[in-house]
Amino acid sequence: MRLDPDPRLAGAPGDPRDVRLYRRMRFIRRFEETLLSLFEEGVLNGTTHACVGQEADCVAVIEHLRPGDHIFSNHRCHGHYLAWTGDAVGLLAEVMGKAHGVVDGIGGSQHLCAPGFKSNGILGGTLPAAAGIALAMKLADDDAISTVFMGDGAWGEGVVYETMNMAALWELPLLVVVENNGYSQSTPIRLNMAGDIQGRFAAFGIETAHIDSTDVLEIDAVAARQVEAVRSTRRPHGLIIDTYRLCHHSKSDDNRPEAEIAERWTIEPLVIHGRRLPDDVRARVDADVEGALNEIVARELS
Amino acid sequence: MRLDPDPRLAGAPGDPRDVRLYRRMRFIRRFEETLLSLFEEGVLNGTTHACVGQEADCVAVIEHLRPGDHIFSNHRCHGHYLAWTGDAVGLLAEVMGKAHGVVDGIGGSQHLCAPGFKSNGILGGTLPAAAGIALAMKLADDDAISTVFMGDGAWGEGVVYETMNMAALWELPLLVVVENNGYSQSTPIRLNMAGDIQGRFAAFGIETAHIDSTDVLEIDAVAARQVEAVRSTRRPHGLIIDTYRLCHHSKSDDNRPEAEIAERWTIEPLVIHGRRLPDDVRARVDADVEGALNEIVARELS
């Protein structure tokens, strides 16, 4: 669903697919970067979790969802929300605590709700709710699917496993997308997880695809398969995307090796996919996004 | 450890191993049957979960534990308690709510505590405590191990997975013994569990042995290996024993097919292992157990 968003951000009519995907990732990237700088300038307060570097996941997966489907997201939900709704105004206003924010400024950065979309900052606890939404879809007997985004760290929460078990037992149309950026806040996955994520799905007999990529086209292909698999088989499936967060976990809490981060900047989604576009096209899209976002920010800050 | 129990129950000096194992299983069997008939007669109240049919697990595993080790048990804990302590008097008194019960009549059937032994009726929640005890052993740097008994149904609880993850990550000397009797209260495992128990351990990289047997000698051999593995490697291990409960879940709540139950009576631990003993020996042991238990019951009821 779309809250009639600005085509310069969510996708202009006649955009070839490559351009469209780039535009949508660029939109999310620049929205997050704008938000972070507004925080630095002290214009915003509270907290936020940007998804800089993970835009390809949001866009590639949500490309394949349609009205009637549902997305349950976590604390790092801006990319998912923007990819689903294109609603930059509502999200900026929400983070600014304004009455015309997505949820009137009450929920803030991690607690969003729009038709077919919800998020909650309590890790793991969103999974059974997403399964319940899938159960509702099963009872309604249509072909809608329920998608839930989680990170690697959320696998610490027991309720995640309770949900996997029920979703598999009851054959619920649930797609569990794991954005594995290798860190849970400050903690590298090796200090937080024994075994691996594939094994966690396998334990419940849930078919899972795993991809280590920041290339939106590669992810798009796998996501298409998994979304279609849930839609047609009406059984839960997993999609593990190994990715990387280029920004702080929240606002100023990054202890990762600089070299590690620097290297990931060379293979981030915009770099990889941007190469595929002619320079002038990319420049035009970048200008579109910049223009649209600047207008929105100017309006909201005035 | 032993609370100087009656040798006729816990093992007489000079018992050959076969006889000892039989005696200890017979003791548990007859204790539980006695308890159940006392409930039927209305002498006892409250609730209880007998382990009739599962005696081989208790005895075979606990044979290999030693003073300094710790056992955390669940609601179906009598067999584990008796195998560890031999304390029939304390347990009977406890279930009768007497002041000289194991825990003064406060805990009752499912909440026992003795040196190196604890149980709690809240499913799954005992696992992190058992892991914490294992962590204490790791910090103390001795060769003690922490053993926890759980059933197939307890795998529904999320905290079980939180524990598996920490135990594997932190390399804790924890042995998780799963007594898989195929039912969670009234619910057959196929309605409660997607995938299988082996897969649940594998998800965390925990090495596990699986045996489908009610033969105390077969279980004894596998249990010996797993206990030794935890003791020497100081890493968590699993032991899955497929077994069967011949009694009600609790007191009068059995809806399983009669034929299924009848068939399992033909391969229950005492039948299988009893065959190995000469009739006169078996008769003498049976008489020992009967005599000792009758004395205890008479004393406690008077």
Next chain:
Amino acid sequence: MLVRELNAALHHFLETDPRVVVLGEDIADPYGGAFKVTRGLTTAYPDRVLTTPVSEAGMVGVAAGLAMSGYRPIVEIMFGDFVSLAFDQIVNHVTKYPAMYAGRVTCPVIVRVPSGGHRGYGPTHSQSLEKHFLGVPGLLVVAASPFHDPAAILGALLQRDEPVIYVEHKLLYAEPIVRPDRGRVGDAVGREGGSPGSLPAVTLSFVEPADCTATVLAYGYTALLAMRALEELAIEEEVFAELVVPAQLAPMDWAPVLDSVDRTGSLVTVEEGMAGWSWGTQAAADVGALRFGRLRHPVAVTASGPGVIPSSRARERQVLVGLDQIKHAVREACR
């Protein structure tokens, strides 16, 4: 019998309201649930009645998803003691969604918690943990009572949008439901009343209200104990008090309580939960403030323990609120 009426009510609402879904452990036939409240449901409505794994948090979370999708999930927690495992789902999910999403959704989950002691089930299977859920913003805490029609209560709850914890004391299952009828409640004088928007409270006494010199506020099984206490006190000691039995524990509708207290000038609260920050303390705070200077005695909050509930029946009786404790409190309050 409460258990039969609850079971019939669940059958009725599954039959008449396609939004109703029932979830719980071991609720499938032929077993039909630990206390048989759900007997027959999986047979009659296999699609909308699901027996779940032993996953209290998970099943309440699934119910949250169903509820936000327009369904009316009713979750059975086998023993109320285990609702502790769903505390986060209730506090940070089910009750949060409607408010933190600025009213964009409702999350009408009904969580049934068979609770209470007096059965020798011991420390982890006998508790009344509802006090810990009182004052959770957006949550209704409701208790089955010997004087409230469970079908009417469930029906009213299914008309509302708030999430609910519905407390069922195990000892009430085998008890008959006595409904207020033409000014009487069984052998007592009584009626139903309360403010619009709240579930009704039942007020009863063994003499004319005007002759009562204390008000007793009790719910669930303790309401039955309190009624016995009042009957014995009336007959044996000519001590007369009025009993107010609310169905809704939180938020609390004080109107029926104040109505009685304004006659009697004295209030005793009774609950089986453990003393200390318990249900009755709010009555002491609110009624004490609303009728400041007009009560003959401080509000007497009567509760159990505090402590664990022993499995020994003799010791259990010492810990749980009982008839004598209630009679003593009422005697004092009537002075």
Next chain:
Amino acid sequence: MLVRELNAALHHFLETDPRVVVLGEDIADPYGGAFKVTRGLTTAYPDRVLTTPVSEAGMVGVAAGLAMSGYRPIVEIMFGDFVSLAFDQIVNHVTKYPAMYAGRVTCPVIVRVPSGGHRGYGPTHSQSLEKHFLGVPGLLVVAASPFHDPAAILGALLQRDEPVIYVEHKLLYAEPIVRPDRGRVGDAVGREGGSPGSLPAVTLSFVEPADCTATVLAYGYTALLAMRALEELAIEEEVFAELVVPAQLAPMDWAPVLDSVDRTGSLVTVEEGMAGWSWGTQAAADVGALRFGRLRHPVAVTASGPGVIPSSRARERQVLVGLDQIKHAVREACR
């Protein structure tokens, strides 16, 4: 600053008490915990300081096992809002073991919960959930305060055998600790006192206690707000009240409160938690009963909401207890 003093105290007790173990999410260096209370600990004591997976229930359960084995685990719940996930471990495990095992074991787990709002963190990262743990049999609920030495409090708790929930309001981390010293607490007249066996309460006022006409009972960050309120009321309006700040919230030692109330004849309680069955209601019930007929006004329970805590700072301020609300309540109480 509280954060530095807590950090130093943890270093000290890890150094001097080999039984102390610290567990929590993201507490490892260089990050050193979400609020830096645990900074440096994993470097100095790698064996006894463990950064855990995101498993609140599991880590408290592990702590229970450690505690029953003779250790003194201190668990950090990153945000107090998440202690809801450990509710079952605290209610049915940690606090149950000592009592249901008839005293055969102790289970001295200390659970630290950084809590509270005023930071715009929104509905799930701003709560003060401690009220739901009040009255759990066998559990101590303790709160860091601007006037209590955290090292002394932690030291006292490590000498005791009860499990503890230790509430740390996030806004106190950056605040200095002002200790009672020779009859003064900063600019105020004040002293420490209380009954043996309970943690001490700090009592303070800006005029002589004899001149105070109301008692304000507040803990944690609201104690700081209350102090400001009293200072402004004293200077701007010549309204004088005495502030009592307990470290121990449950069980409650009423002695210092009664001592003050017997002078002032009026009581206001202040807490950031949501109204309804909150901490202050027990004060209303107990002090109201203990001093029945001797108070000029009903006990005024001052709390937040009820409702969710909005992330919008403007809306958050409307929900959370603030200076004006406290001043208003104190003004009324002083009349």
